[in-house]
Structure formats: structure tokens, C-alpha cells
Amino acid sequence: MSFSFFKPSRPKTPQEVVRAVKDSLMALDTKTVVDVKALEKAMEEVEKNLVAVRCMLCGDGEVEPNIDQVSQLVLEVCKEDVLALVIHKLPNLGWEARKDLVHCWSVLLKQKVDSKYCSVEYIENHFELLDFLVVCYDNKEIALNCGLMLRECIKFPTLAKYILESASFELFFKFVELPNFDVASDAFSTFKDLLTKHGTVVAEYLTAHYDEFFDLYEKLLTSPNYVTRRQSLKLLSEFLLEAPNSHIMKRYVLEVRYLKVMMTLLKDSSKNIQISAFHIFKVFVANPNKPREVKVILAKNNERLVELLDNLSIGKGSEDEQFEEEKELIIKEIKRLSCQPILDS
Amino acid sequence: MAQEHDQEPKKLKFPLDSSSYKILDEIGVGVSAIVYKAICTPMNSTVVAIKSIDLDQSRADFDNVRWEIKTMSLLSHPNILKAHCSFTVGRRLWVVMPFMSAGSLQSIISSSFPDGLSEPCIAVVLKATLNALSYLHNQGHLHRDIKAGNILIDSNGHVKLADFGVSASIYESNTGRGWASSSCSSRLMLTDVAGTPYWMAPEVIHSHTGYSFKADIWSFGITALELAHGRPPLSHLPLSKSLIMKITKRFRFSDYEKHKKDHGKKFSKAFKDMVASCLDQDPSKRPSAEKLLKHPFFKNCRGLDFLVKNVLHGLPSVEERFKESKVLHGISTGSDNGEEEEGTEGKTGSEIVKIRRISGWNFNEEGFELDPVFPTESKDDSIVKQVRFGGETIIRDRKIELGESGDSVESSGRSSPGLIAEETKVNAHGENEKEDKGIDKETMVGGLMVLKKSLDEQRQNVANLIGMLGGEVSGEEQLVQVIERLRMELESEKQKNFDLEMELEFNKHLISGAYNGCDTE
Structure with missing residues (x-):
């Protein structure tokens, strides 16, 4: 040079x-x-x-x-x-x-x-620049450059907050499934940063936009695209299990609709996905305040679930023991539920 | 936009669906990837290579894969293999790349040039590789896996560096005449990953503080030797032995020395000097890629046609080579070139030496490789340098033994790598099954612990012997020991200081902007 x-x-x-x-x-x-x-x-x-x-x-x-x-x-x-x-x-x-x-x-x-x-302040006064950068994901030529610039911006909480709450944020649900793998995975990196970098900002956002966000997120979790399913599931457990989001998590595991999503993922043909799904599914089961509908679903499907879980194992490794322990607990809980009388009525 | 033809003139849009491609042949296999030769039907049946990566096999995350793809997408250099596009097909990721019809240099060498390439050919290849490296380093990237298996050639003699930072090597045939099979006659799993450690710079294997661009330069030096001799140095030894040897700084240097004059290939002074500068133990003393390009060795470098004429002419096709290698591999692992002896994997130093003779390897190579390592240093110095690698305790023990009792202990020391290697291999094997990432920390620590134990035992033995022979340690000797110990401590402090300096340097680098990969995640 x-x-x-x-x-x-x-x-x-x-x-x-x-x-x-x-x-x-x-x-x-x-x-x-x-x-x-x-x-x-x-x-x-x-x-x-x-x-x-x-x-x-x-x-x-x-x-x-x-x-x-x-x-x-x-x-x-x-x-x-x-x-x-x-x-x-x-x-x-x-x-x-x-x-x-x-x-x-x-x-x-x-x-x-x-x-x-100064520059961050400048952008705060010109938030539309961030929208412009997000839209650039649609232009393959510059998508990766914009991605890098965006992630630099997201390091600052005010800028991340703006993007989360802007209309542009919804575009990410589309971008992460773009056919070009490099662009899609770059978009996913940015998406992930947005949802994980600033705990309190994210918690505020999720609280205020709970329904619309998880509506969209369900589409990712049930996508026919293997990569989307696997990445979004992993990311979900990453931010849902964060401390500032605990109230979000508590709300999430009350919903039969999302329980069904996890149960579907437990049956996924990919073992990686099954295991990630287990780590969220277990929270639904372990939740001491399970609503009646959740209990009913678990009880109704208890045989199938127990069979699925029995066949699920990480294989070798150190997490293995903990995983097996958790699995035993969950199976026990499901069996216990299936013997309870609440189901009728 | 008129700018599109600005930097990338022939930017064609390759289709993003698998149905547009017709697979012709398998041309490479890795742990979690297969490389195919294919044609892209809607684009005039352009021939392409498709690396198909099984994403479900990478358990952790696909961060690696993502990183590789992104790195590739953001680079643009005539000597760097760039993907046309990438997309997912079910659970597999397809990376569509230009088809490099002559394949990797490793496969060329192992099929047609078992004794290595001629110097002018090497110069052409290395110069192109350096151009790529210089660009990469300027952009703030490390390649981390420079070796002949990752240097590809197309039918016009264009040389391109491939495979960024990860996983299965493209085009890397696991034929492994000799060196791959020797390291794992009974453990096929290793073949896929065995290659890499031979090229690793010492600081990559040992450093706790990380390493920088100069690690690529080391690997580049090893690659130069690989091209010159047909295989990387030390590769006649099983993988883990080579590693241990690096850690312990090649006990058998004197052995190499002896055979140096016996065998044959002559290399120019310029070449030796160039390689020597790359293989300096001290990363800071290795030249940068840019500086290497100005080395006299690359003066009057020939053109691409020279490579076509002298290397590519009459070469079997990539597909043929791959098939041949598969057949060879299927029948027997060690049946070629009378190298089955390597299967015996010496248990002691003398056996190792014997094996080397039998396998008919060019010992000059070793001298050649090691020359730069200690040319001006006394034996003692080379031992002192061990401090940089292992833990301090190991070194201290070692030093005392060697320093005190000279040859006899050295030869007993020699037998240790054999033992250790046995242990480490098991470790390495286990690790490699889990993860296709070469050697990891656990394996290294395992190996080092074994080494330490064995050294401790030997030290005890020597002490016993001394005691039995009534040779009490005199006061003076004790004093010498203390001095030695202090010296070692000083040396290790110096090393720590050096490491810190390196880190500082690296941080400075980060800040000062030579670091362009804003998104290392």
C-alpha cells in the first residue's frame, strides 16, 4: 500500500x-x-x-x-x-x-x-442515519460494510435503543433469512448485538413491545430454514435467561403457544436444535407457577415427551452430567403432572 | 451504479440455489466438509468448486463458519481465493468458489513431486503467497493456517491462498503420502487435522499472551520447506512428537547435524537465508510479509507460465488425484515408499533415528530447518531458550540435568519424547474426535504434564545415580546450581516482560489502525 x-x-x-x-x-x-x-x-x-x-x-x-x-x-x-x-x-x-x-x-x-x-451525539441528532444503515442490508454490495458500521453504533446504548424501537428493527427479521449467507449471517450478528449488548435497554424494549416482538420471533423459531431455527433458538435462550429479562422470561413461560413451539423444536431433526430447545423447554416445566393450560399440555403429551427426552443426550462432555440431571428432573415433573387430577374438568 | 465495475470488474451474480449447480465429482473431504467440482448450469456451465459444510456438526455455534465467510467476503486480492457466493442447503452450507483446476500444492507435491519443487518454482508460488499475506496483514487479518494444502493453483498458474481461519481445508487431500499416514496409521480421525501443527509457530503453541502476524511468517517459512522437500519438517515423526519436540526445542539437533552433509538437495544461499529469517524463534525478529517480498530470493522471479510448464504440465487432474488418494488410503496407510517402518513409531531415541534412515528422508532438510534456530548459539543457550515454552518448573529441572551431566543425561532425556508422545497421542486423538480444530489447550497441557512428570522422574534418577556413585554434590556445584536457577528465573522474567511488550505492541497495533477487522467479535 x-x-x-x-x-x-x-x-x-x-x-x-x-x-x-x-x-x-x-x-x-x-x-x-x-x-x-x-x-x-x-x-x-x-x-x-x-x-x-x-x-x-x-x-x-x-x-x-x-x-x-x-x-x-x-x-x-x-x-x-x-x-x-x-x-x-x-x-x-x-x-x-x-x-x-x-x-x-x-x-x-x-x-x-x-x-x-461528539460523533455519537451527532448521530443522536440525526437518527435517520441509523435507519439508512439498516436498510443497506438490502444492498448486497455494501451490506457487510454497513453491518460493521452498525455494530460500532450499537456499542452505544442510546443508539442501540433507537434502532430497537425504530420501525427499522422489524427489517432484521427479514434480513436474517436473506439467501446470501454472508449477508444474512452478518445481519444476524447485528441482531444479536442489539438483543444482548445492553441488558437494561433490551429489557425496557421487550417489556414495552412484548407481543409484537415475540410474534415476530416465533416466525424465526418455526422457519423452514435450518440456520434460522438454530440461531434464533440459541439467541432466545441467551437473552431470555439474562437477569434483566427475568420478568420477560416468567411471562414467556406462561404461554402455551410458545410451549408448543418448544415442543415442536424438541422434535426437530437436528440434535443441536433439540438440545437448545430443551434448555428453554425445561423452564416451562420447572416453573412452579405453571398455568393450568401448560399443565394440561404437558400431561396430555407426557408419554411422547418422556420418550423424546429419554432419547436426548449430549453425548460426551462435561456438561453432560448436568444435562442428564436436569433431564431427570424434568421427566419426573412431567410424570408427576400426568398423575394429577386437575386435567379433567 | 456505475461503480460496480470499479474494483471488481467481473462480478458475476452466481445463483443462490442448489438446483442451479450440477455436481460432477468429489475432490476433497474434511471432517465436516466435502469439496465438489461442479458446474453452474445457468452461467454457461462455468466450472466451480463447492465446499459443502455440514453445519449440524459444529456443535457450539457457527461463529467460525460465519467468520470465515465474512472474512472472505471483505477481502479482495488477486492471490486470495474469494467465494462467488454462499447459501444454505438444508443443514449444509454451500460455499461456491472458483475452481482451481490444479488443486493444492500439497496434493501436487504428493502426487508428482515427492522430493519437492525446484527453487524457481518455489519462488513463484511463495511470492504470490507473500502478496496475499501482505495484503491480509495490511487489512488486519491473520491467516493462521498457511501451508501448501491451502495454496491453490488454477490451470493458468494463478496462485491463490485459501481457507480462512478454520475448519476443514479446502482441496486438502488426505492422501498424506507418508506424513499424514505415519502420524496416524491406526487413527484415521487424525489425518484430517494432522497437517496443521507442523506449521505452527512456537508462540502459537505456547503463548498465553497470543500471537500476531509473525506467526503466519513462521508458517510461511515451514511452507517453504514443505515445498522444497515435499513435506513439512519433522513430519516423519508422529504429530504429537513433533509438537513435543517443538516444546522441548528439538533435543536431537545434534543428530540432524551429523546427517547434514550426507544427502542431497542443494539450495541457494538466498533461499536458505529467506527461510531462516522466517523461522526465527523470536517473532519480532521475523520480517514482515512486505519486507520478505523485497528479499533477494524473489528477485528475477519467473512468471506464471514457468509454473505451468514445470509443474502443471502432465499433472493428473484434481479429481484423479483425489480418487487415487482414496484408493491408496483404503488399501493401506503405510504401504508407499517403504515407509511402513514409520508405523513402528520408535519408543526410544535410537529407534527414531533408525526409522528416519529407513524412510530415506533427506536429513539435510532438518539441518536446513534448524540452522536458523541456533546457528550462533551454544548448546546451552538453546536449552535456556526452553524457558519460553514450557512452565518454569519443567525448564529448571531440565536445565539442571542437562547442564550438570552432559551427554549421558541428554540421551536419557532423549527417550522421553517417545514415551510422552504415546500419551499425548491418545489425548490428541480424543480431542480431535470432538472438535476438528487441531490441537487445543487441554491436549497441550496434558502433554506438558506428562513431560513434566517424566522429567521429574529422570531428575530423580540422575540424583540417585549421583548418590550411588558416591559423587556428592560439592558446595561449589551447589552454588553453580543456585546460579543456574537464578539465571533461569531471570530468563523467565525476561520472557514475561517480552510477552507483555508483545501484548502492548499488539494493543498499539489495534489502536493505531493497522487493525482493520473492526468486527472480530
Whole structure:
């Protein structure tokens, strides 16, 4: 990589660097329509300027970045609306320019000036940028770049909260099943981060949107796509069993509808899925305050369930013992229920 | 968007459903993956390779698989194999890739160049590999699994690095003439994963603080030897022995030395020098990929046609090679090249030496490999260096033994790897059954514990012998021991310090932005 080509004789100030990026990005618009040559030139210009930003933010491998300059650069980027500009121009950029941009993005977000995250504040005032990034999952060319940028944003609770509560969040239920595996699994990583990174934010969200969320989530759990089923089931146990979500979990295990979902998954042809399902199913059974409907279902299906559980085993491994113990308890409980009289009536 | 042809000129949209592909042949098998040659019917029957990974076999999560796919998607370099697309088919993940018609260098070598390639050919291959590595490292990625089995060639001589960071190796034939079968004549499970540890840098095997780009450079050096000799160094030894040898810093260095002049292949000074620099025990002294590219060895490097003419010409097809290897494998594991002797897996040092003679291997190789390791160091120094690897206690014991009583103890020390290897193999085998990830910590710890125990026993024996012979330890000797011990402690402190420095360096790296993989998760 020959950054040195572009090294200007006199070092530019942060203001100049930002100015140059801004101008070159703006130029993309007008020149795009003119002709191919001009466009190429304009793209080169953007790339060169992004490399300059990157060098200022991260150093060039030899020279360490100058803290003052970095601070100035961050302030300038926010002041000049370059943060918004780069996102909107992302689809028009070339391969390397996008990668440089993604790299700068993560540094810009993390940069504190006077103990404030300026870039994060900027995004808080322009939340629509996050919506724009989410929608980018539909564009295969830039999906992975946007995914990386989104996950950088999600590290900050305010930004994660916005996405969870925005209309864009629903799109993830679609994105995680996109046919392109790389895009779909990147979308899933982001989805997972949204639901696991900030416990209290997630708990608030789930409390307020319980029904709509689990409605959508049920579709993932019952998807014909193996990967979707397996990943969503695993993720469910990850966030449902988190401490801040305990009231959500208590509510969840009262619902016959979701019990049925878990029972279906217990019968899945994949053993991995069966085992993950068991870890949620067991909470339904172990719950001391089982509603009558749950008891009825368990009792009615007790033979089939016991048989299923009997055949279920992890195989070798250290968790094995604990798993078997739990299984025994659950089987016992199911058998106990089946002998109880409450079922009639 | 007009930009689409900007960086990736021939971006074709490969279909995302299995019905668009017609599978022609199996060309590779791994623990949880199969590689097929196939054609994509809607795209003019373009030939592709499809790696079909059984996702249900990876128990933990598919984080690995996801990581590999994503890594591949975000890289773009002429010497890196990039997937056309990937999608799921039931429980399997299909990764559709360009078909590299000549297959991996490992399979080329094992089918047609058992004694290795010529230097000019090696230069072409290695240069391309370095270009890929240099790009990867610039992007903040480590490959972690550089070896001939992961370097692929197409019919035009284009060289591409494949397989990022995980699981079953694409195109890696498990023929393993010799080295794979020797390590696991009775344990087929190992064949699939056996390859990798031979290429592992010492710090990868031992370090608690992690490792960096320089680990790839080590593996690159080993790969150079693999191309030169037809197999990686030490690979005539069973897997676990090779590992133990690395930990213990190759007790038998002197043996190699003896045979050095006997056998044959001559290598240029430039080549030896290049490899030597990669195999420096100290990662910080190994050159970067970028720097290596400027090494004289790569000057006047030939073009791709040279490779086509000298290597690819007359080569059996990937499919044929795969079939042949399967047949060979099916009949007997150790029947080729009179290497069945390796099945005996020496129990003692002398036996090992014998086996090496029988198997007709080029000992020069070992000298060649080890030259860079201790060229200027006295024997003592090389032992001192052990501190870096094992736990301190092991080292101290070892040092005292060797330092004190010289040859006799050294030879008794020599017998230990045999014993240990037996133990470790069992461990390694068990581990590998569970997880196709090469050697893990547990195995290593297991091996090390056994080693420690055996060393302790030997130390006791030596002490007994000394006692029996009435050779009481004099005051002076005791003093020497104390000094030695202190020296060892100092050495180990130095190492800790060094490790910390490395970590710091690595963190700096992270911050300073050479680290581009913003999403390591």
C-alpha cells in the first residue's frame, strides 16, 4: 500500500483534510452523470482523501496519530456534516474507499472530545442515519460494510435503543433469512448485538413491545430454514435467561403457544436444535407457577415427551452430567403432572 | 451504479440455489466438509468448486463458519481465493468458489513431486503467497493456517491462498503420502487435522499472551520447506512428537547435524537465508510479509507460465488425484515408499533415528530447518531458550540435568519424547474426535504434564545415580546450581516482560489502525 504517493509536502490541517473529503464526496454527485473518466477521477480523489483522514486518525504505521489533531478532526467532521455525507455516499464509493471509511467510522465514534462522544451525539441528532444503515442490508454490495458500521453504533446504548424501537428493527427479521449467507449471517450478528449488548435497554424494549416482538420471533423459531431455527433458538435462550429479562422470561413461560413451539423444536431433526430447545423447554416445566393450560399440555403429551427426552443426550462432555440431571428432573415433573387430577374438568 | 465495475470488474451474480449447480465429482473431504467440482448450469456451465459444510456438526455455534465467510467476503486480492457466493442447503452450507483446476500444492507435491519443487518454482508460488499475506496483514487479518494444502493453483498458474481461519481445508487431500499416514496409521480421525501443527509457530503453541502476524511468517517459512522437500519438517515423526519436540526445542539437533552433509538437495544461499529469517524463534525478529517480498530470493522471479510448464504440465487432474488418494488410503496407510517402518513409531531415541534412515528422508532438510534456530548459539543457550515454552518448573529441572551431566543425561532425556508422545497421542486423538480444530489447550497441557512428570522422574534418577556413585554434590556445584536457577528465573522474567511488550505492541497495533477487522467479535 503506497500511502506515501499521496503524502502532501506540507501536512494538512484537520480542517483542510475534512474540507477535502467533503468537497470530493460532493463532487461525486455532479460528475457521476458527466462521463466515466471524470467519475473515475472523482472516485480516486475521494479515496485519496479518505486515506488522509485515516492516516490522521490512526497514524500511518510509522507515525502515531496526534491527539490534538484527532480531536479537531472529529469536531470538524461533525460540524461539517461529513458524518451524514459519508453514509449517504457509501453506496457510490469504491471497494477500498468503503473499507477505509468503515475503519475511520469506528475510530470517529469512539473518540471523546472534552469527555463527550461528539460523533455519537451527532448521530443522536440525526437518527435517520441509523435507519439508512439498516436498510443497506438490502444492498448486497455494501451490506457487510454497513453491518460493521452498525455494530460500532450499537456499542452505544442510546443508539442501540433507537434502532430497537425504530420501525427499522422489524427489517432484521427479514434480513436474517436473506439467501446470501454472508449477508444474512452478518445481519444476524447485528441482531444479536442489539438483543444482548445492553441488558437494561433490551429489557425496557421487550417489556414495552412484548407481543409484537415475540410474534415476530416465533416466525424465526418455526422457519423452514435450518440456520434460522438454530440461531434464533440459541439467541432466545441467551437473552431470555439474562437477569434483566427475568420478568420477560416468567411471562414467556406462561404461554402455551410458545410451549408448543418448544415442543415442536424438541422434535426437530437436528440434535443441536433439540438440545437448545430443551434448555428453554425445561423452564416451562420447572416453573412452579405453571398455568393450568401448560399443565394440561404437558400431561396430555407426557408419554411422547418422556420418550423424546429419554432419547436426548449430549453425548460426551462435561456438561453432560448436568444435562442428564436436569433431564431427570424434568421427566419426573412431567410424570408427576400426568398423575394429577386437575386435567379433567 | 456505475461503480460496480470499479474494483471488481467481473462480478458475476452466481445463483443462490442448489438446483442451479450440477455436481460432477468429489475432490476433497474434511471432517465436516466435502469439496465438489461442479458446474453452474445457468452461467454457461462455468466450472466451480463447492465446499459443502455440514453445519449440524459444529456443535457450539457457527461463529467460525460465519467468520470465515465474512472474512472472505471483505477481502479482495488477486492471490486470495474469494467465494462467488454462499447459501444454505438444508443443514449444509454451500460455499461456491472458483475452481482451481490444479488443486493444492500439497496434493501436487504428493502426487508428482515427492522430493519437492525446484527453487524457481518455489519462488513463484511463495511470492504470490507473500502478496496475499501482505495484503491480509495490511487489512488486519491473520491467516493462521498457511501451508501448501491451502495454496491453490488454477490451470493458468494463478496462485491463490485459501481457507480462512478454520475448519476443514479446502482441496486438502488426505492422501498424506507418508506424513499424514505415519502420524496416524491406526487413527484415521487424525489425518484430517494432522497437517496443521507442523506449521505452527512456537508462540502459537505456547503463548498465553497470543500471537500476531509473525506467526503466519513462521508458517510461511515451514511452507517453504514443505515445498522444497515435499513435506513439512519433522513430519516423519508422529504429530504429537513433533509438537513435543517443538516444546522441548528439538533435543536431537545434534543428530540432524551429523546427517547434514550426507544427502542431497542443494539450495541457494538466498533461499536458505529467506527461510531462516522466517523461522526465527523470536517473532519480532521475523520480517514482515512486505519486507520478505523485497528479499533477494524473489528477485528475477519467473512468471506464471514457468509454473505451468514445470509443474502443471502432465499433472493428473484434481479429481484423479483425489480418487487415487482414496484408493491408496483404503488399501493401506503405510504401504508407499517403504515407509511402513514409520508405523513402528520408535519408543526410544535410537529407534527414531533408525526409522528416519529407513524412510530415506533427506536429513539435510532438518539441518536446513534448524540452522536458523541456533546457528550462533551454544548448546546451552538453546536449552535456556526452553524457558519460553514450557512452565518454569519443567525448564529448571531440565536445565539442571542437562547442564550438570552432559551427554549421558541428554540421551536419557532423549527417550522421553517417545514415551510422552504415546500419551499425548491418545489425548490428541480424543480431542480431535470432538472438535476438528487441531490441537487445543487441554491436549497441550496434558502433554506438558506428562513431560513434566517424566522429567521429574529422570531428575530423580540422575540424583540417585549421583548418590550411588558416591559423587556428592560439592558446595561449589551447589552454588553453580543456585546460579543456574537464578539465571533461569531471570530468563523467565525476561520472557514475561517480552510477552507483555508483545501484548502492548499488539494493543498499539489495534489502536493505531493497522487493525482493520473492526468486527472480530
